[in-house]
Structures are given as structure tokens and as C-alpha cells.
Amino acid sequence: MKHLIGSILSEHTTMSSLGDESPLFFGRDGYPCPDSSDVLFNIVDSNGIHSTRVHFCECTPDACSTQLLKAGFFPATVAQPQMAFSFTLLMGFYKLNREAKVSTYNFIECLTHNSTGLHVKVSKSLYAP
Numbered sequence: 001m002k003h004l005i006g007s008i009l010s011e012h013t014t015m016s017s018l019g020d021e022s023p024l025f026f027g028r029d030g031y032p033c034p035d036s037s038d039v040l041f042n043i044v045d046s047n048g049i050h051s052t053r054v055h056f057c058e059c060t061p062d063a064c065s066t067q068l069l070k071a072g073f074f075p076a077t078v079a080q081p082q083m084a085f086s087f088t089l090l091m092g093f094y095k096l097n098r099e100a101k102v103s104t105y106n107f108i109e110c111l112t113h114n115s116t117g118l119h120v121k122v123s124k125s126l127y128a129p
Contacts, residue, residue, distance in 0.1 A: 022052075023038070023052065023053040023054060023055055024041075024043075024052060024053070024054045024055070025054070025055045025057075026054060026055065026056050026057060026064070026067040026068060026070075026071055027056055027057025027058075027059070027060050027062060027067045028057050028059075028060075032055065033055065033056075033057035033058065033059055034059070035057070035058040035059050036055035036056060036057055036058060037055065037056050037058060038053055038054075038055055039053065039054055039055075039056065039064075039082065040052075040053055040082075041053065041054040041081075041082060041083065041084070042082065042083040042084075043073065043083075043084055043086070044083065044084070044085045044086065044089055044111065045085075045086040045088065045089050046086065046088055046089045046092055046111075047114050048111055048112075048114035048115030048116075049111055049112065049115045050115070063078075064080065064081055065077075065078045065079075065081055068081060068084045072086060072087050072088075073085065073086055073087070074086075074087060074090060089111075093107050
């Protein structure tokens with residue numbers, strides 16, 4: 001599952017451009033669950049911020065946050081997450097913050113530029129509610 005998502009994200013395309021034909025499935029190693037909930041979701045990886053549809057398995061006792069953790073993503077919230085960060089991204093930020101003193105704000109700005117492909121100010125911010 002983690003490798004499947006990584007290969008999708010490594011293509012430097014926005015996941016929203018994949019459309020509803022390619023949603024992400026959690027809880028069954030990337031396979032669709034007959035009882036899954038469809039959620040519009042933001043995934044933040046080292047190549048940018050991506051919006052896509054994800055399906056969480058409801059057959060297992062695992063919560064959505066547990067399914068994300070098993071797939072290699074850290075949920076923004078434990079209850080009903082709508083955003084998750086890849087462990088690769090978090091480790092990269094940790095190293096840049098400790099070694100190069102990169103601030104969180106500057107790191108997120110860089111991710112925004114990676115997402116849009118443009119070096120302009122984008123109105124949508126992760127800090128906005």
C-alpha cells in the first residue's frame with residue numbers, strides 16, 4: 001500500500017488530477033472494501049499538497065487514523081482526519097529544521113510551490129481553517 005501511494009505521489013502530479021477513477025483505499029492493503037466510506041482528503045508529501053478521494057475500510061475495527069498510520073501517513077487529527085502527512089515528509093522536515101533551521105512556515109511555502117508548479121503566492125493555506 002505504501003509503495004502504491006508513493007509511486008503515485010512520485011509522479012509529481014496532483015492527485016486531484018487523477019479524478020475519482022483512482023481513489024486511494026486504506027485498510028485492505030490498497031484493495032477496495034465493500035463497506036468503505038468515501039472522503040475528500042488532503043495528503044501532504046515531499047512533492048506537495050494533494051487533494052484526492054480516499055476510502056477507509058469499515059469492516060475492520062481499525063479507526064481511520066490507524067489505517068493511515070499502517071499505510072505510512074500521520075493523521076492531522078485522531079478523530080475523523082481530513083489530512084495526513086507522509087512519514088517521509090515529516091522526517092525530511094525534521095532534518096531540515098534541525099540542521100538548516102528551516103521554519104515550518106517556509107517549509108509549507110515550499111510545499112505549496114511544489115504543488116502548484118508556480119512560484120507565486122497561493123491563497124489556500126494549510127493554516128486556514
